[in-house]
Amino acid sequence: MGSEFIHGxxxxxxxxxxxxIKAKAISVDVVKFGAKGDGKTDDTKAFxxxxxxxxxxRQNNRYVIPKGTYIVGPVDFAGPCKAKTIHFKVDGTVxxxxxxxxxxxxxxxxxISFTQVNNLFISGDGIFDGQxxxxxxxxxxxxxxxxxxxxxxxxxxxxxxxxxxxxxxxxHIGIYRSINMTVDNVDIGIKGGEGILxxxxxxxxxxxxxxxxxxxxxxxILDGNTGINIEKMTCSQGNGLGVSVLGNTGKEEPIKxxxxxxxxxxxxxxxxxxxxxxxxxxxIAISNLVxxxxxxxxxxxxxxxxxxxxxxxxxxxxxxxxxxxxxxVSFKNIKGTSVDPRVVxxxxxxxxxxxxxxxxxxxRVLVVGDDRLETQFRCxxxxxxxxxxxxxxxxxxxxxx
Numbered sequence: 001m002g003s004e005f006i007h008g009x010x011x012x013x014x015x016x017x018x019x020x021i022k023a024k025a026i027s028v029d030v031v032k033f034g035a036k037g038d039g040k041t042d043d044t045k046a047f048x049x050x051x052x053x054x055x056x057x058r059q060n061n062r063y064v065i066p067k068g069t070y071i072v073g074p075v076d077f078a079g080p081c082k083a084k085t086i087h088f089k090v091d092g093t094v095x096x097x098x099x100x101x102x103x104x105x106x107x108x109x110x111x112i113s114f115t116q117v118n119n120l121f122i123s124g125d126g127i128f129d130g131q132x133x134x135x136x137x138x139x140x141x142x143x144x145x146x147x148x149x150x151x152x153x154x155x156x157x158x159x160x161x162x163x164x165x166x167x168x169x170x171x172h173i174g175i176y177r178s179i180n181m182t183v184d185n186v187d188i189g190i191k192g193g194e195g196i197l198x199x200x201x202x203x204x205x206x207x208x209x210x211x212x213x214x215x216x217x218x219x220x221i222l223d224g225n226t227g228i229n230i231e232k233m234t235c236s237q238g239n240g241l242g243v244s245v246l247g248n249t250g251k252e253e254p255i256k257x258x259x260x261x262x263x264x265x266x267x268x269x270x271x272x273x274x275x276x277x278x279x280x281x282x283x284i285a286i287s288n289l290v291x292x293x294x295x296x297x298x299x300x301x302x303x304x305x306x307x308x309x310x311x312x313x314x315x316x317x318x319x320x321x322x323x324x325x326x327x328x329v330s331f332k333n334i335k336g337t338s339v340d341p342r343v344v345x346x347x348x349x350x351x352x353x354x355x356x357x358x359x360x361x362x363x364r365v366l367v368v369g370d371d372r373l374e375t376q377f378r379c380x381x382x383x384x385x386x387x388x389x390x391x392x393x394x395x396x397x398x399x400x401x
Contacts, residue, residue: 037068146170296336
């Protein structure tokens with residue numbers, strides 16, 4: 001019996017070893033496919049050929065970009081892949097080519113895109129450099145929209161960690177129709193468009209991420225999203241965070257379940273905006289939003305805005321109220337400073353229950369720079385529930401005209 005037991009163990013270990021060999025990752029290095037990494041040579045062909053192998057091999061594979069400066073673009077890393085997992089290791093700097101238009105493959109405004117790829121893990125201390133506002137695409141009008149540095153379209157069960165996105169032309173990271181993605185410990189640099197743009201996606205996590213941009217949102221959450229979680233994010237100098245159903249086609253999709261927790265907005269033009277277009281025909285809701293443990297550091301504009309009558313052109317002449325509802329929204333333990341006395345602006349529409357279950361629990365924002373200015377909490381067509389210490393007092397100012 002002892003020999004049979006030993007034979008059984010031996011056979012088991014043999015099977016484990018065979019499985020381990022089969023599961024062994026292959027390493028695909030772009031340099032082996034001819035990439036120079038000298039900051040001069042166009043390495044696009046080497047990048048695409050290396051991806052073809054990494055995607056087609058039935059193992060847990062590694063795609064390696066070693067140290068160096070690689071000129072590429074546009075590149076679409078497309079699936080579906082035969083590989084069980086792909087570890088996309090970035091240690092070098094990837095720069096866009098100024099000699100090419102950037103139209104992308106997965107999305108019309110993508111420089112580098114990942115399309116229909118599952119179980120993707122991007123890591124390393126590498127940099128994606130979109131070459132800023134000097135890109136040929138914008139100057140020569142060779143693309144409809146300025147490109148984002150990185151676009152993830154129909155990507156599932158994937159993780160992005162440690163990389164840096166700098167000098168984008170039209171934005172840094174776009175996530176479209178993707179499921180179960182995490183962006184962790186990513187740095188986003190100062191030039192160009194949105195920080196992170198999320199649309200029609202499910203279960204997206206943004207954690208431990210630093211975003212420093214000018215004039216645009218650090219994070220924009222558009223229609224069709226469910227289960228967006230943002231934690232420990234620092235947003236500097238941009239326009240803060242936007243949750244928006246914009247457009248008036250009637251085909252817009254609801255937003256459900258957004259949590260923003262333990263985040264800091266520093267020197268931003270405002271912090272939190274919830275918006276829908278005036279007279280929108282989409283009979284949907286923006287619902288189940290939680291903003292908790294938020295710090296405002298010297299904000300430059302209105303801190304919290306809920307605007308159901310968003311009309312940037314000021315030419316919305318229709319008298320029909322927006323059908324987009326905003327419900328079950330909680331603001332809890334929010335504190336900090338602002339140079340703008342308009343701390344909270346709630347502008348709800350005239351439709352029945354346009355805004356419902358809006359709650360503020362422990363809010364304290366101080367105005368700095370002018371002691372004569374009193375903080376304001378304006379309300380229109382809504383009376384929020386209040387608990388704990390709320391300063392400025394809810395609806396303490398004349399309703400917005």
